[in-house]
Amino acid sequence: MVAIDNTTLALLLHPKAKPPNDPVTKLPLKKAKERIEQLITDLDEDGERVIIPTPVLSEFLILAGKEGQLYLEKILAARTLLLKPFDERAAVELAAIELSDRSKIGKKAGSDAPYQKVKFDRQIVAVAKVNGAHTIYSDDEDVRKFAIKDGLKVVSTWELAIPPSKTPLLDILDDLPESTVPPDEGKKKS
Numbered sequence: 001m002v003a004i005d006n007t008t009l010a011l012l013l014h015p016k017a018k019p020p021n022d023p024v025t026k027l028p029l030k031k032a033k034e035r036i037e038q039l040i041t042d043l044d045e046d047g048e049r050v051i052i053p054t055p056v057l058s059e060f061l062i063l064a065g066k067e068g069q070l071y072l073e074k075i076l077a078a079r080t081l082l083l084k085p086f087d088e089r090a091a092v093e094l095a096a097i098e099l100s101d102r103s104k105i106g107k108k109a110g111s112d113a114p115y116q117k118v119k120f121d122r123q124i125v126a127v128a129k130v131n132g133a134h135t136i137y138s139d140d141e142d143v144r145k146f147a148i149k150d151g152l153k154v155v156s157t158w159e160l161a162i163p164p165s166k167t168p169l170l171d172i173l174d175d176l177p178e179s180t181v182p183p184d185e186g187k188k189k190s
Contacts, residue, residue: 002043003051003128005138006059007157011036013071014063020139022158031162038163039137044080053127054085055120084131086123094126097150122146 010017011033019032029035043050052060052075061068075081086094121142128136128147135153138144144154 001049001051001132001134003053003124003131003133003136003152004056005124005136005140005143006056006063007139008036008039008137009052009056009060010063011157012040013060013074017063020157024158029158032157034163035157035160039160040080048080050081051084051128051131051133052081053124054083055123055127057083082131084127086127089130090123090126093130094122097122097126097146118142125150125152128152 004012007017007020011019017033019029021027022029040050057072057075061072064071075083121140124138124143125136125146129150129152133152135155136143136147137155137157138147139156139158144156147154
């Protein structure tokens, strides 16, 4: 079992999802959607199931807006994707995590984020953990930090391999700079 965070879910399903910034270039990550699609294909081939914690679903449905119900139907129909709630087991796990953190590193566990976000991120990790996830795919720094601290492997989108191209002869076009001249300029006017 693996778990995914909102960025991963959004890049998988939503056409307007924005890729995270590459930590090296500080620019939007190239081929982010393709990386996520390849990840899901690989996980499916390996027989892995993908946990979507309900706090992640909530974040995604806000992004989806009016199309939320359509996306929810797609998620529920996908055999690889499993919605898992923040339930009693997750609540007990979260309490144990937070009590441990408070005694060692404070209630926000060293995060600079508002406490409400810290609680939400911890819920995601707790749901993943109690449902047997060994890995969580997340670009959120706090989710990453909490998951690692609690023994989960964490993989960010920029760490995923770029899948082999389906159009290798056209790949050179990806590296060309974008034109700053509008398409109609530069043409002779008659």
